[in-house]
Each structure stands twice: as C-alpha cells, then as structure tokens.
Amino acid sequence: xxxxxxxxxxxxxxxxxxxxxxxxxxxxxxxxxxxxxxxxxxxxxxxxxxxxxxxxxxxxxxxxxxxxxxxxxxxxxxxxxxxxxxxxxxxxxxxxxxxxxxxxxxxxxxxxxxxxxxxxxxxxxxxxxxxxxxxxxxxxxxxxxxxxxxxxxxxxxxxxxxxxxxxxxx
Numbered sequence: 001x002x003x004x005x006x007x008x009x010x011x012x013x014x015x016x017x018x019x020x021x022x023x024x025x026x027x028x029x030x031x032x033x034x035x036x037x038x039x040x041x042x043x044x045x046x047x048x049x050x051x052x053x054x055x056x057x058x059x060x061x062x063x064x065x066x067x068x069x070x071x072x073x074x075x076x077x078x079x080x081x082x083x084x085x086x087x088x089x090x091x092x093x094x095x096x097x098x099x100x101x102x103x104x105x106x107x108x109x110x111x112x113x114x115x116x117x118x119x120x121x122x123x124x125x126x127x128x129x130x131x132x133x134x135x136x137x138x139x140x141x142x143x144x145x146x147x148x149x150x151x152x153x154x155x156x157x158x159x160x161x162x163x164x165x166x167x168x169x170x
Contacts (some may be wrong), residue, residue, distance in 0.1 A: 084110075087142065094141045105130075109139050115165070123158040126165050140164045 054062050065073070087106045091133040092098040095105065106132060127143070129136040143162035151160045 023105055090145050091138055095138045098141075104167050105135055105138060109142070118158065121151050121157075121159060123153045123156075124161045124163065126163050136164055 003154040050169055051117060084103060084106050088098070088102045098105075104119060111126065112130060113128040117126065127139065130139055140163075143164055146162050148161075152158060153160055
C-alpha cells in the first residue's frame with residue numbers, strides 16, 4: 001500500500017522547488033534557505049519507506065479473499081472483457097466513432113433496460129433505445145447481426161432474438 005507520509009514529503013519537496021524563482025534583493029538568502037530545506041526534506045524522504053504493509057495502515061482485520069474466489073472473480077472479469085471485445089468488433093464497421101466511444105456504447109447497451117418475451121420457439125430480448133438516435137441505430141444493427149447466429153438459450157431449445165424498442169414520443 002502506498003505510504004502517505006512519503007507522498008507528503010514529495011509534495012513539500014515540490015513546493016520548495018517552485019519557490020526558487022524570486023527577484024527580490026534577498027533572493028540569495030532565500031535560495032540558500034530553500035536549498036537547506038530541500039536537503040532536509042530529501043534526507044527525511046529517504047528514511048520513509050515507499051510502501052507499507054496493509055496491517056500497519058488499516059485498523060482491524062484485513063479481509064483477504066480465498067485463492068479460489070480470486071481465481072473465479074478474475075475468470076469472470078476476463079470472460080466479460082472478452083465478450084465486450086467481441087461485441088466491440090461487431091460494432092466497429094457500423095459506428096464511425098467506434099475507436100473513441102465503442103466500448104462505452106457496448107457498456108451502455110448492456111446496462112440499458114430490456115423486456116423479455118418468451119414464446120414456444122424463441123426468447124425475444126427487446127432492448128430499450130439508447131441516448132441518441134445514431135447509437136440506437138448501431139444497437140439495432142448489432143441486434144440483427146446477433147440474430148443471424150441463431151443462438152439458443154442454454155438448457156432450452158429457445159432461439160435468442162434481439163431487437164430494439166421504439167422511442168416513445170411524448
């Protein structure tokens with residue numbers, strides 16, 4: 001864990017470096033005083049360790065995840081990132097600002113509201129429109145691309161169908 005005492009020393013040292021640009025007649029004395037303070041702070045900073053064990057900083061017991069939980073958490077994060085990357089690649093040809101906003105578009109689409117309709121042969125996911133018409137059009141294109149895969153919902157024979165809802169006018 002980062003040591004805050006070392007950070008304070010570094011901040012004070014930076015303040016000293018900023019103070020040396022003076023035009024007053026006593027600037028020579030001021031520079032000497034600042035140089036002494038700079039040397040003192042450098043010596044003090046050298047004695048302060050860069051990192052500290054968590055137990056010295058946190059009062060109370062330190063909660064540490066079991067190795068299996070950490071591996072499972074890491075695995076889920078990697079799968080989610082891989083899924084996001086795959087969707088990003090599908091969106092890129094249809095979204096002009098994909099390099100700047102592509103991942104944000106995917107994240108907002110995954111976080112947006114949706115309705116689920118179940119019939120005898122398919123499971124339809126109706127996603128709410130996004131914040132702007134051009135983003136909604138890209139999402140609709142992504143939905144139609146996903147529909148061509150004819151993916152079945154795990155454990156069933158229902159085919160997943162994606163669609164974007166219409167914007168409700170007030």
